[in-house]
Amino acid sequence: MSFEILTYAFMHRALIAGTAIAILCSVMGLFLVLRRYSLFGDALAHSSFGGIALGLFAGIYPLWTAYGVSIISALLITKIKEKYNISGDASIAVLLSSGIAVGLVIISFSGGFSLDIFSFLFGSILLVSVDDTVAIVALTGVILMIILLLYRQILYSTFNERQAKVSGVPVDKINYLIIILAGVTVVTAVQLVGVLLISALFVIPNVTAIMYGRGFKQTMFISMAIAVSSVIAGILISYVFDITPAGTIVLFAIGVLAVTMGIKSAGLLSKN
Amino acid sequence: MLNAVEISNLTVKYPDVTALDDVSFAIKQGDFLGIIGPNGAGKSTLFDSMLGLNTNYTGTIKFFDEDITKSKTYHKEIGYVPQKPEFENNFPATVSEVVRMGLRKKSDDNKVDEILQQLWIHELRNRRIGELSGGQLQRVFIAKALVNDPKILILDEPSTGVDQQSIDLFFSILKELNSKQGITIIWSSHDLDAVNKLANHVACLNRTLFFHGKSETFFSDDKLVKQYSEASMQEHMHHH
Numbered sequence: 001m002s003f004e005i006l007t008y009a010f011m012h013r014a015l016i017a018g019t020a021i022a023i024l025c026s027v028m029g030l031f032l033v034l035r036r037y038s039l040f041g042d043a044l045a046h047s048s049f050g051g052i053a054l055g056l057f058a059g060i061y062p063l064w065t066a067y068g069v070s071i072i073s074a075l076l077i078t079k080i081k082e083k084y085n086i087s088g089d090a091s092i093a094v095l096l097s098s099g100i101a102v103g104l105v106i107i108s109f110s111g112g113f114s115l116d117i118f119s120f121l122f123g124s125i126l127l128v129s130v131d132d133t134v135a136i137v138a139l140t141g142v143i144l145m146i147i148l149l150l151y152r153q154i155l156y157s158t159f160n161e162r163q164a165k166v167s168g169v170p171v172d173k174i175n176y177l178i179i180i181l182a183g184v185t186v187v188t189a190v191q192l193v194g195v196l197l198i199s200a201l202f203v204i205p206n207v208t209a210i211m212y213g214r215g216f217k218q219t220m221f222i223s224m225a226i227a228v229s230s231v232i233a234g235i236l237i238s239y240v241f242d243i244t245p246a247g248t249i250v251l252f253a254i255g256v257l258a259v260t261m262g263i264k265s266a267g268l269l270s271k272n
Numbered sequence: 273m274l275n276a277v278e279i280s281n282l283t284v285k286y287p288d289v290t291a292l293d294d295v296s297f298a299i300k301q302g303d304f305l306g307i308i309g310p311n312g313a314g315k316s317t318l319f320d321s322m323l324g325l326n327t328n329y330t331g332t333i334k335f336f337d338e339d340i341t342k343s344k345t346y347h348k349e350i351g352y353v354p355q356k357p358e359f360e361n362n363f364p365a366t367v368s369e370v371v372r373m374g375l376r377k378k379s380d381d382n383k384v385d386e387i388l389q390q391l392w393i394h395e396l397r398n399r400r401i402g403e404l405s406g407g408q409l410q411r412v413f414i415a416k417a418l419v420n421d422p423k424i425l426i427l428d429e430p431s432t433g434v435d436q437q438s439i440d441l442f443f444s445i446l447k448e449l450n451s452k453q454g455i456t457i458i459w460s461s462h463d464l465d466a467v468n469k470l471a472n473h474v475a476c477l478n479r480t481l482f483f484h485g486k487s488e489t490f491f492s493d494d495k496l497v498k499q500y501s502e503a504s505m506q507e508h509m510h511h512h
Contacts, residue, residue: 034363155365155373156374159359159365159373160359162325162354165323165324165325166323166325167347168347168376209364210364214399215364215365215369215398215400216366
């Protein structure tokens with residue numbers, strides 16, 4: 001393998017945008033996994049598919065419509081869940097299928113699948129533009145800043161809502177904030193791995209990191225490291241072997257998880 | 273002396289049952305109140321209402337003369353230790369991270385170490401929370417409740433399912449907090465002997481308030497003790 005690929009501008013953009021998305025997804029994902037919302041990212045991604053189709057159909061930049069649809073459906077599903085007492089997994093299933101259904105109907109109106117739709121379904125990290133890269137890095141910065149500012153409140157309400165409430169943490173507001181941030185994160189990350197593989201980025205590095213980490217911050221940094229190395233390795237390997245980056249990234253992360261499980265089974269990790 | 277807590281005509285009605293019926297009592301600053309009563313007596317409902325988790329009640333609850341429905345800051349004066357510290361068993365957080373969650377001001381970082389030392393869990397500070405024994409966990413959650421220097425500590429039957437040695441240590445910690453630091457303690461318990469040893473006031477609750485007063489008065493009156501001991505109150509409930 002030559003280092004020539006590291007000289008291409010598109011590769012620089014892919015690696016920068018990919019690293020930012022990896023960090024963002026692993027941080028957001030850790031909160032979602034611990035809140036038992038592992039599949040929420042998946043559901044939001046599918047609903048954002050409806051948004052993307054809408055944007056392409058209406059001639060609006062599809063990511064903007066995807067952000068809108070994703071945030072609205074996240075809030076809507078939370079409200080519906082509360083009001084009608086539907087279980088978490090069922091509400092996720094509803095959200096997931098409605099997004100795809102809306103997307104499919106809009107696509108058939110606009111005369112079938114286009115290349116753009118495929119790139120959103122399966123990711124197109126090697127095609128990100130300079131503008132996209134700047135937007136991804138900026139959004140990542142903003143979301144991480146919000147999480148850093150409200151770190152204690154978010155962590156506390158993830159750990160135990162009841163106790164957080166007693167301590168004066170505005171738990172309901174924090175929950176909505178998490179959901180909105182997850183919606184924004186998902187649409188941002190769609191460009192890297194696509195709608196279909198998004199939850200892998202949210203869940204796999206965190207499931208792995210939880211097995212290694214002792215404390216929360218430590219787990220978060222381990223998860224970031226796994227996510228970033230999976231993304232970088234995935235992009236480079238896929239380019240060298242001319243295979244899809246999204247699939248390669250996710251397979252790499254799964255590989256790390258499998259090795260971790262092996263180490264744990266062999267009794268080399270402390271029990272927890 | 274100022275009333276730390278003042279509860280007047282507190283009534284909580286659920287669709288099929290009245291959980292608390294016209295309960296009134298006051299707790300002075302520095303008091304150690306033991307609340308006793310059978311399961312389903314409304315102890316948890318009382319605590320939920322005092323902690324702002326249940327707002328569906330009539331009557332008033334005041335902390336330091338301030339109605340909790342009108343105060344946004346009363347949480348600051350209260351430390352709360354739940355009955356069972358519920359969390360995901362594999363939650364990746366260390367003991368000191370959990371205690372720090374209770375901390376309101378970031379600048380008080382030394383406070384975490386101080387409180388861990390005070391509760392004999394400093395050596396556990398880097399252990400993962402899911403690896404601890406029941407007694408250790410209990411002290412971690414007391415530490416979390418104490419980290420903001422609350423004036424009132426509320427404990428909901430916290431000695432359930434903990435070994436005797438831990439219970440003894442826990443009692444001596446409570447006693448010290450109350451006598452040396454002047455923290456007002458409100459503690460619900462099944463253990464009449466322990467309440468006798470520790471609390472200077474007793475409240476017997478079984479949906480209504482049966483007795484509230486000094487613990488000497490309560491425990492020196494055999495008839496009262498017998499009448500209000502858990503077994504007889506349990507029976508009392510069955511008859512209704």
